[in-house]
Amino acid sequence: xxxxxxxxxxxxxxxxxxxxxxxxxxxxxxxxxxxxxxxxxxxxxxxxxxxxxxxxxxxxxxxxxxxxxxxxxxxxxxxxxxxxxxxxxxxxxxxxxxxxxxxxxxxxxxxxxxxxxxxxxxxxxxxxxxxxxxxxxxxxxxxxxxxxxxxxxxxxxxxxxxxxxxxxxxxxxxxxxxxxxxxxxxxxxxxxxxxxxxxxxxxxxxxxxxxxxxxxxxxxxxxxxxxxxxxxxxxxxxxxxxxxxxxxxxxxxxxxxxxxxxxxxxxxxxxxxxxxxxxxxxxxxxxxxxxxxxxxxxxxxxxxxxxxxxxxxxxxxxxxxxxxxxxxxxxxxxxxxxxxxxxxxxxxxxxxxxxxxxxxxxxxxxxxxxxxxxxxxxxxxxxxxxxxxxxxxxxxxxxxxxxxxxxxxxxxxxxx
Amino acid sequence: xxxxxxxxxxxxxxxxxxxxxxxxxxxxxxxxxxxxxxxxxxxxxxxxxxxxxxxxxxxxxxxxxxxxxxxxxxxxxxxxxxxxxxxxxxxxxxxxxxxxxxxxxxxxxxxxxxxxxxxxxxxxxxxxxxxxxxxxxxxxxxxxxxxxxxxxxxxxxxxxxxxxxxxxxxxxxxxxxxxxxxxxxxxxxxxxxxxxxxxxxxxxxxxxxxxxxxxxxxxxxxxxxxxxxxxxxxxxxxxxxxxxxxxxxxxxxxxxxxxxxxxxxxxxxxxxxxxxxxxxxxxxxxxxxxxxxxxxxxxxxxxxxxxxxxxxxxxxxxxxxxxxxxxxxxxxxxxxxxxxxxxxxxxxxxxxxxxxxxxxxxxxxxxxxxxxxxxxxxxxxxxxxxxxxxxxxxxxxxxxxxxxxxxxxxxxxxxx
Numbered sequence: 001x002x003x004x005x006x007x008x009x010x011x012x013x014x015x016x017x018x019x020x021x022x023x024x025x026x027x028x029x030x031x032x033x034x035x036x037x038x039x040x041x042x043x044x045x046x047x048x049x050x051x052x053x054x055x056x057x058x059x060x061x062x063x064x065x066x067x068x069x070x071x072x073x074x075x076x077x078x079x080x081x082x083x084x085x086x087x088x089x090x091x092x093x094x095x096x097x098x099x100x101x102x103x104x105x106x107x108x109x110x111x112x113x114x115x116x117x118x119x120x121x122x123x124x125x126x127x128x129x130x131x132x133x134x135x136x137x138x139x140x141x142x143x144x145x146x147x148x149x150x151x152x153x154x155x156x157x158x159x160x161x162x163x164x165x166x167x168x169x170x171x172x173x174x175x176x177x178x179x180x181x182x183x184x185x186x187x188x189x190x191x192x193x194x195x196x197x198x199x200x201x202x203x204x205x206x207x208x209x210x211x212x213x214x215x216x217x218x219x220x221x222x223x224x225x226x227x228x229x230x231x232x233x234x235x236x237x238x239x240x241x242x243x244x245x246x247x248x249x250x251x252x253x254x255x256x257x258x259x260x261x262x263x264x265x266x267x268x269x270x271x272x273x274x275x276x277x278x279x280x281x282x283x284x285x286x287x288x289x290x291x292x293x294x295x296x297x298x299x300x301x302x303x304x305x306x307x308x309x310x311x312x313x314x315x316x317x318x319x320x321x322x323x324x325x326x327x328x329x330x331x332x333x334x335x336x337x338x339x340x341x342x343x344x345x346x347x348x349x350x351x352x353x354x355x356x357x358x359x360x361x362x363x364x365x366x367x368x369x370x371x372x373x374x375x376x377x378x379x380x381x382x383x384x385x386x387x388x389x390x391x392x393x394x395x396x397x398x399x400x401x402x403x404x405x406x407x408x409x410x411x412x413x414x415x416x
Numbered sequence: 417x418x419x420x421x422x423x424x425x426x427x428x429x430x431x432x433x434x435x436x437x438x439x440x441x442x443x444x445x446x447x448x449x450x451x452x453x454x455x456x457x458x459x460x461x462x463x464x465x466x467x468x469x470x471x472x473x474x475x476x477x478x479x480x481x482x483x484x485x486x487x488x489x490x491x492x493x494x495x496x497x498x499x500x501x502x503x504x505x506x507x508x509x510x511x512x513x514x515x516x517x518x519x520x521x522x523x524x525x526x527x528x529x530x531x532x533x534x535x536x537x538x539x540x541x542x543x544x545x546x547x548x549x550x551x552x553x554x555x556x557x558x559x560x561x562x563x564x565x566x567x568x569x570x571x572x573x574x575x576x577x578x579x580x581x582x583x584x585x586x587x588x589x590x591x592x593x594x595x596x597x598x599x600x601x602x603x604x605x606x607x608x609x610x611x612x613x614x615x616x617x618x619x620x621x622x623x624x625x626x627x628x629x630x631x632x633x634x635x636x637x638x639x640x641x642x643x644x645x646x647x648x649x650x651x652x653x654x655x656x657x658x659x660x661x662x663x664x665x666x667x668x669x670x671x672x673x674x675x676x677x678x679x680x681x682x683x684x685x686x687x688x689x690x691x692x693x694x695x696x697x698x699x700x701x702x703x704x705x706x707x708x709x710x711x712x713x714x715x716x717x718x719x720x721x722x723x724x725x726x727x728x729x730x731x732x733x734x735x736x737x738x739x740x741x742x743x744x745x746x747x748x749x750x751x752x753x754x755x756x757x758x759x760x761x762x763x764x765x766x767x768x769x770x771x772x773x774x775x776x777x778x779x780x781x782x783x784x785x786x787x788x789x790x791x792x793x794x795x796x797x798x799x800x801x802x803x804x805x806x807x808x809x810x811x812x813x814x815x816x817x818x819x820x821x822x823x824x825x826x827x828x829x830x831x832x
Contacts, residue, residue: 037554054470063602073604076558094562138453142492146510186479188489 004029004071005099007328008089010079010266012039012062014314015298016104018321019328020072026329030072031096033089037061037076040127041382043314046167048130050174051138055127058382079105082269084291099293100328103266103280104321106299107312110262110277117238121257124167133256137175140254141183144190151251157195158252160243162235163259164201165208166349169218171256172199173352176226181353197227198250200243202234202259207357209311210347214357217366221355235259261312263300270294275302284339285327286320292331295324305342314381315345350374420445420487421515423744424505426495426682428455428478430730431714432520434737435744436488442745446488447512449505453477453492456543457798459730462583465546466590467554474798475543495521498685500707515709516744519682520737522715523693523728526678533654537673540583549672553591556670557599560606567667573611574668576659578651579675580617581624582765585634587672588615589768592642597769613643614666616659618650618675623773625727626763630773633782637771651675677728679716686710691718700755701743702736708747711740721758730797731761766790 004027009016012034020032041058048055063074077091082101089096109123122132137159144156157179161172179195186192199206199222205215206222206229219229230245237244242251263278272288273281279302280288286301288294297320299312310316319342327337346360350371358370365373420443425432428450436448457474464471479490493507498517505512525539538548553575560572573595577588595611602608615622615638621631622638622645635645646661653660658667679694688704689697695718696704702717704710714733719726726732735758743753762776764786772787774780781789 037558054472056470061602067602073561075562076555077562094564139492142453145489146491146493148510186477186483 005332006031006097007100007102008033008096008098009102009104010034010089011104011106011264011298011300012036012074013042013104013106013298014317015106015300015321015324016102017062017065018318019102019104019295019297019324020066020069020321022322022325023328024069024071026071026325026332028071028100028328028332030069031098032062032066032072032074033077033079033091033096034062034074035076035078036126037063038127039065043378044382045124045127045130046170046174048127049124049133049137050171050178051134052174055130059127079266082266084269084271084294087293100295100331101293102295102297102324102328103264103270103300104296104298104317105264105266106317107261107263107277107279109257110260111257112260114238117257120238120240121162121243121255123257124171136254136256137178141187141190141192141195143253145187146189153190155242155251156253157190157192158242158250158254159195159197160250160252160255161197161199162238162243162255162257164199164203164206164229164231165258168199168201168256168258169206169222169349169351171258172197172227173222173225173350173355176222177353180226198230198252199227200230200233200235200245202232204232206231207349210349210357210359211364214359214364214366218349218351218357221351221357221366225352225355261299267296267300270296272296285337286324286340287327287337295327297321297324303340303342305340305344307342307344310342311344311347313347316342319343348374348377421748422447422513423516423518424449424512424514425518425520426450426505427520427522427680427714427716428452428490429458429520429522429714430733431522431716431737431740432518433478433481434734435518435520435711435713435740436482436485436737438738438741439744440485440487442487442741442748444487444516444744444748446485447514448478448482448488448490449493449495449507449512450478450490451492451494452542453479454543455481459794460798461540461543461546462586462590464543465540465549465553466587466594467550468590471543471546495682498682500685500687500710503709516711516747517709518711518713518740518744519680519686519696519716520712520714520733521680521682522733523677523679523695525673526676526693527673528676530654533673536654536656537578537659537671539673540587552670552672553594557603557606557608557611559669561603562605569606571658571667572669573606573608574658574666574670575611575613576666576668576671577613577615578654578659578671578673580615580619580622580645580647581674584615584617584672584674585622585638585765585767587674588613588643589638589641589766589771592638593769596642614646614668615643616646616649616651616661618648620648622647623765626765626773626775627780630775630780630782634765634767634773637767637773637782641768641771677715683712683716686712688712701753702740702756703743703753711743713737713740719756719758721756721760723758723760726758727760727763729763732758735759764790764793 007028008031009019010033038059044058047053080092081090111117140156144153147153161168175197179192183192207215233245267280280296282296282301286295298317303310323340330337348358350356354371356371356374358365358373423444424447425435426449454475460474463469496508497506527533556572560569563569577584591613595608599608623631649661683696696712698712698717702711713736715728739756746753764774766772770787772790773782774786774789
């Protein structure tokens with residue numbers, strides 16, 4: 001470490017990585033702290049949870065991504081406290097001083113006061129979550145095959161996804177595909193096609209961030225894939241036998257949670273106002289009002305642009321990260337930092353095989369064309385992220401380039 | 417299930433799968449029991465442990481492999497007891513009657529009375545083991561980077577592999593490669609090249625199953641890769657700070673165990689003699705002497721052929737599996753079963769990048785040519801196993817063939 005200003009970035013997601021990369025030529029000493037050793041291509045995490053992709057295909061070691069950027073040090077660690085007065089961050093294993101701090105730790109899934117549901121209805125945010133969900137889904141079919149009792153068999157073949165946002169829609173659509181196609185013919189005593197996949201949304205429609213017409217399209221596509229969509233009724237209880245909705249009980253041994261997010265608890269340590277989900281209300285340049293040296297970027301930031309609240313999606317996080325990098329450089333140069341302007345390119349969600357919805361503002365699509373847009377967009381960004389479309393040459397590459405395709409720490413102590 | 421004779425096969429490794437496939441046209445009802453949902457390409461497991469391959473690249477769901485074989489049912493479960501009198505197998509969740517039983521549950525690593533070493537020095541047999549070892553290795557470099565104390569840093573960069581058999585040699589060689597090449601330039605405070613990798617073998621040479629000249633070649637190749645090989649001295653203590661060899665203490669935060677195997681405990685339930693490692697002494701046709709309806713195949717069987725003891729390697733397991741299938745068919749037809757004849761094609765072990773030893777009997781090679789033989793052999797068998805060289809098209813394939821590349825249950829409850 002030299003005597004350059006020290007910038008600490010907490011979180012190596014799209015926002016945090018955006019900050020670090022944006023400062024690659026700046027005269028600063030960067031410290032990137034993350035509790036995982038890898039950056040995750042979050043938009044495809046549901047594919048790992050549903051066994052479509054191996055974890056290394058969507059995760060890359062942060063220090064590998066940043067190996068050529070000499071002004072950054074990467075540390076593995078979970079931040080426990082932030083002392084905004086003395087400008088220090090503490091990980092339990094070390095204490096680090098900063099001149100500028102960027103908090104980009106995103107969100108977790110939330111149970112809104114029903115934290116005990118977590119063990120019955122896991123949510124999806126990390127690779128560990130994805131492995132856990134994958135094991136539950138695959139194991140459910142195994143248990144169904146072995147069940148001697150018809151009611152138990154049906155309960156094992158009954159899947160409930162709670163929450164009709166993008167993650168819920170993706171999980172439900174893919175579950176239906178697994179049951180109807182992937183596992184077809186692999187069992188002797190059960191017919192996976194007879195599985196029931198239910199998507200439960202408490203609000204009036206799925207994908208509420210999309211225009212109503214596309215919510216309708218998504219619901220029709222889900223129905224065509226075999227998903228039973230329930231709208232306007234909220235879960236009132238969850239246990240290992242199923243879910244309750246008011247007086248109705250749905251027997252289901254596999255319940256997945258995609259119903260809500262809560263911001264990372266670090267947001268509350270910054271002395272700024274937070275919204276109901278715990279997101280930090282930042283100023284126009286994404287700094288914290290009382291602390292111009294502290295910035296918040298990505299899903300943890302509550303920002304409103306001209307067109308309304310900035311959505312919690314990867315492109316927004318990347319843009320915020322890049323903007324914070326510019327703001328830090330402006331401060332260093334003694335210039336005023338500018339206001340963040342969110343550029344909205346659109347919303348995309350896949351529903352399942354050849355089914356998706358796309359809202360590009362000037363164009364609204366549901367169906368095959370939307371799915372192709374989704375596919376090409378994700379291939380494009382995945383390639384940009386790590387040349388991983390060519391997930392591929394892993395094996396050969398390990399020998400011929402010394403690179404190792406699977407360098408991912410699965411934090412096994414967190415697995416249940 | 418019809419009224420055909422019931423054949424239960426315990427274990428879906430090379431031997432068990434060989435039995436099941438060998439009986440694909442036989443008039444039997446097969447039940448394959450395994451505690452994992454996948455068949456594992458064991459010879460490349462060390463690659464998963466050393467982050468070279470993603471788990472799905474070397475594991476395939478048993479029921480997917482067998483989906484077109486109508487006379488087999490696959491159940492997930494761990495056999496708890498075998499009642500050889502009443503001819504029943506019990507998994508805790510179910511009890512199953514058999515007419516013929518094949519036990520092919522292989523071996524685990526063994527600590528020879530020092531079971532408490534297991535937590536400090538994990539061994540490598542399953543995917544869970546591989547994930548745990550991978551996390552330890554990667555985490556060691558992370559901890560070294562963050563250590564403030566020079567002694568601690570050195571201890572985190574010190575790796576000990578106990579046992580100079582094939583697995584120990586592969587792990588040590590690959591660790592040296594990771595330190596010297598893969599991680600080069602990724603750290604700011606440590607130089608991974610300064611890591612020390614030690615291979616400790618209590619016997620007089622590494623790879624004792626090979627001719628002495630090849631043991632020497634392997635030791636020279638290891639030395640060239642940067643591995644310090646210690647011969648003829650046994651570990652006397654292991655804890656989380658390192659290992660003790662007599663009066664010497666080697667500080668090492670990462671110790672891996674590849675020093676011995678113990679047969680699956682199921683072998684002792686069959687009422688047959690077992691050798692010191694717990695392997696079952698089977699008759700010439702691989703059946704248990706007192707129980708002609710029970711067979712043992714693969715690493716769990718202690719068999720001596722004309723050329724000496726049959727080695728515990730994949731080709732031997734496959735041959736035994738095929739032979740048991742023939743023996744069962746002979747019994748069914750009222751014919752006498754023939755004696756197993758092991759056909760030895762040779763021994764191959766990779767030492768590291770472009771380094772290997774090959775003993776083909778008529779040809780003994782150490783070095784680049786041996787490595788090419790090793791590479792092509794493993795590519796060939798991996799392709800035969802699952803078209804996985806083309807690990808590759810995973811992503812595209814998931815969409816276009818409905819197949820899902822990562823359908824592997826990681827038994828997370830076993831992870832520590």
